[in-house]
Amino acid sequence: MHLVLYGVVLGVLIGGVFALMSSGLALVWGVMRILNLAQAAFVILGAYLAYTANVTFHIDPFAAILPIAVLMFGLGVGVFYLFYRPLRAERSTLSILVSYAILLGCVGILGSIYSTNDTFISPSYVLDSWKVLGFEVPIVEVVGFAISAALVGGLFWFLSASRLGRAIRAATQNPAAATLLGVRTDLVGSLGFGIGTATAAVAGAIYGMIYSFNPNSTLDLVGILLCIVVVGGFGSLSGAIVAAVALGISSSLVFVYQPVWSGLGFYGILAVMLLFRPQGLWGVAQWRVE
Amino acid sequence: MTRPTAWGAGRAVVIFGVLALLPFAFPAAWLVDLGFFGLMYAGLAVAWNLIGGYTGYIWLGLIGFFGFGAYALTITFQHTSVVSFWAPVGALIPIGIAAAIVAVPIGLVLMRVRGATFAVVSLSVLFIAEICASNWTAITNGAAGMPAPAPSIAAANFNRPFYLVMLALVALAMLISWYMRRSRIGLMLFAIRGDEERARGLGVPTLPVKLIAFAASCALAAMIGAVWAYYIGFIYPIFSFSPNTTFAVVMMVYLGGRGTLWGPLAGGLLVAPVQEYLAYTFGNAQFYLIGYAALFLIVIRFLPLGIVPSIHQAWLRRRSGEATPAPGTLPAT
Numbered sequence: 115m116h117l118v119l120y121g122v123v124l125g126v127l128i129g130g131v132f133a134l135m136s137s138g139l140a141l142v143w144g145v146m147r148i149l150n151l152a153q154a155a156f157v158i159l160g161a162y163l164a165y166t167a168n169v170t171f172h173i174d175p176f177a178a179i180l181p182i183a184v185l186m187f188g189l190g191v192g193v194f195y196l197f198y199r200p201l202r203a204e205r206s207t208l209s210i211l212v213s214y215a216i217l218l219g220c221v222g223i224l225g226s227i228y229s230t231n232d233t234f235i236s237p238s239y240v241l242d243s244w245k246v247l248g249f250e251v252p253i254v255e256v257v258g259f260a261i262s263a264a265l266v267g268g269l270f271w272f273l274s275a276s277r278l279g280r281a282i283r284a285a286t287q288n289p290a291a292a293t294l295l296g297v298r299t300d301l302v303g304s305l306g307f308g309i310g311t312a313t314a315a316v317a318g319a320i321y322g323m324i325y326s327f328n329p330n331s332t333l334d335l336v337g338i339l340l341c342i343v344v345v346g347g348f349g350s351l352s353g354a355i356v357a358a359v360a361l362g363i364s365s366s367l368v369f370v371y372q373p374v375w376s377g378l379g380f381y382g383i384l385a386v387m388l389l390f391r392p393q394g395l396w397g398v399a400q401w402r403v404e
Numbered sequence: 405m406t407r408p409t410a411w412g413a414g415r416a417v418v419i420f421g422v423l424a425l426l427p428f429a430f431p432a433a434w435l436v437d438l439g440f441f442g443l444m445y446a447g448l449a450v451a452w453n454l455i456g457g458y459t460g461y462i463w464l465g466l467i468g469f470f471g472f473g474a475y476a477l478t479i480t481f482q483h484t485s486v487v488s489f490w491a492p493v494g495a496l497i498p499i500g501i502a503a504a505i506v507a508v509p510i511g512l513v514l515m516r517v518r519g520a521t522f523a524v525v526s527l528s529v530l531f532i533a534e535i536c537a538s539n540w541t542a543i544t545n546g547a548a549g550m551p552a553p554a555p556s557i558a559a560a561n562f563n564r565p566f567y568l569v570m571l572a573l574v575a576l577a578m579l580i581s582w583y584m585r586r587s588r589i590g591l592m593l594f595a596i597r598g599d600e601e602r603a604r605g606l607g608v609p610t611l612p613v614k615l616i617a618f619a620a621s622c623a624l625a626a627m628i629g630a631v632w633a634y635y636i637g638f639i640y641p642i643f644s645f646s647p648n649t650t651f652a653v654v655m656m657v658y659l660g661g662r663g664t665l666w667g668p669l670a671g672g673l674l675v676a677p678v679q680e681y682l683a684y685t686f687g688n689a690q691f692y693l694i695g696y697a698a699l700f701l702i703v704i705r706f707l708p709l710g711i712v713p714s715i716h717q718a719w720l721r722r723r724s725g726e727a728t729p730a731p732g733t734l735p736a737t
Contacts, residue, residue, distance in 0.1 A: 149520050200705065206520050207462050208704060211658065214651045215700035222693030230690075333647060337531040340524040348521055375539060381532050385513065388525060392516040 129362025
């Protein structure tokens with residue numbers, strides 16, 4: 115029983131980080147109808163940036179989060195204008211292919227800069243843990259969860275209260291009407307894409323302190339992030355968050371009992387979801403996706 | 405739908421005749437090897453097109469069945485030491501049937517969703533298959549891989565028979581693809597691509613029709629995967645269930661012309677040798693990935709319509725002077 119509770123606690127903590135990763139994916143799909151498989155590559159890129167900041171420049175990985183976010187926001191806006199904006203017809207399907215190509219390019223570039231061996235971001239406190247209610251909880255997971263939760267909360271506030279956030283939601287709900295009302299959908303889309311990229315990279319910096327990673331970890335992450343978005347309901351931010359936490363708990367529980375098959379925990383939930391509620395937790399049945 | 409025309413049949417005979425003669429005209433082993441991979445990707449592209457082109461569903465799990473076929477052949481013959489060349493070839497049909505049977509329940513689950521959700525969920529079929537092959541060590545020997553059956557054939561021109569078997573599979577795939585287009589099934593599939601709700605309203609049995617195309621696509625991929633395993637001699641989970649292969653096949657279909665008969669074949673035969681050439685030149689896997697990503701982006705950026713539809717349009721334009729179809733529509737060539 116103690117083991118189960120421990121699994122749940124760790125699952126919630128890591129689920130928070132996955133929620134941050136997938137919130138960008140959900141946002142970008144919601145706003146631009148872009149299915150950005152490269153989100154996983156941006157996560158790993160963020161992890162490597164934090165690694166470099168720590169090893170080469172001796173910056174604490176948590177302190178490096180802010181510059182990484184700024185840098186990756188810029189990169190996201192650039193990638194959007196270069197690769198996604200030209201897609202007009204069939205944007206949602208072509209974006210799958212384009213984003214996979216970007217993912218491949220990132221894996222190749224990361225592999226030639228760093229090696230393809232596993233690395234790990236190891237600040238001095240990486241192995242320390244706090245004792246909370248009898249559970250040994252690693253510090254990095256707690257702080258990482260707190261940062262993720264704060265950022266996801268901030269994202270919610272930004273989308274619901276700020277002017278740009280309202281423009282983004284308007285572009286999500288009805289691009290044509292938003293354009294008529296003066297929302298520059300391309301600009302708004304690129305900013306949304308930049309935000310999605312930045313959050314992915316921040317989540318990656320945290321991920322790199324909890325798990326070891328290499329450029330090919332991207333492919334494992336793609337599957338997990340996509341599962342989260344589908345289970346949550348395509349494009350729904352709240353759905354993605356709930357799904358991320360649920361999937362974090364389930365995979366950490368499976369890990370406790372069956373380490374070999376923990377990778378399948380995510381997919382098991384996905385299959386059950388498809389059978390009983392194909393549109394996902396928060397999703398609307400989308401029978402007419404363009 | 406349409407009867408086989410003399411022009412169409414003649415075109416098929418000429419193309420497949422030339423493809424069959426190639427390994428005799430250019431017997432160098434590396435050329436036949438390139439040809440083998442060209443045909444393999446062409447066959448996969450034709451199989452993908454049955455779903456991705458005809459119904460418009462972005463089907464990203466095809467390589468899951470390719471790997472299924474590879475492992476099915478390898479596991480079947482794992483205790484047979486030396487085999488005649490034809491024994492594993494004879495197993496292709498049962499493997500195809502097995503894949504079609506496995507495909508039906510998977511298809512039933514997948515077909516509950518559409519659009520981008522289908523794309524994502526179908527991709528997870530591939531990931532699940534890879535996880536199973538990597539972790540189910542009792543059957544698949546896990547990440548360490550398995551040796552495929554080794555045929556006892558002469559070393560000279562050893563890859564020519566593999567080329568010809570793959571060519572036969574591609575011909576079978578083209579035959580199925582052509583038959584589906586001209587039959588009622590094809591009409592119903594195109595109706596689903598146009599507007600699934602309306603098609604259903606008009607009485608098209610959408611689910612059974614989609615499942616037929618899906619099972620055919622999976623069976624072809626499994627047979628091709630089995631020949632691939634037989635040819636390369638040793639299989640690993642990461643290469644048998646590679647997302648790179650999946651997306652390469654999709655890109656080839658887009659390059660050739662989605663939903664057309666000859667487009668996927670052309671796309672596969674054009675891109676696969678380039679891809680293999682990149683792999684030879686950039687021995688370093690990282691540069692290969694970067695080069696391949698660039699190729700991918702260029703193809704999508706500049707040829708959204710596909711080769712076969714573009715040629716067809718140019719031909720129509722020259723014949724009639726005017727009258728180009730609206731951009732974004734898929735001509736039914």
